[in-house]
Amino acid sequence: MPPVRKHPQSHAVARARLVRVPPQVDGGTERVEAWVESHGVIGDMDLTLCHVCGIGVIEHVRVDLPHRRHGYGRRLIDTALAGSDLAWTTTSVTDEPAAQFWAAVAPDLRHTPRRCRHMPQAWDAQP
């Protein structure tokens, strides 16, 4: 089965509510949580953004195993990529399921994180 078929834009996605937990400082890491009624948080994504430099890094995306292949991961990534005019990169892929996921949802995304001088400063400033 081609990767794109395994990561569908499912009807189940409509049930998820995305909740943004913004970074405390510019260049800090924002969390986006996917909530499903009766389950709570079933997935999340961490984004490091710098609006000064116009770049964003998708640090991490995770969906709980029983909720995978319903389109939640795709919706999280689409939300990041569509929600701003930042230039996005993400971290390297270490396993085949992750490689298939990324090939299906964001095949053009670079897996070499591009960071700026503001990001490490923000990490130091976060409590």
Ligand SMILES: [Zn+2]
């Ligand atoms: Zn910056």
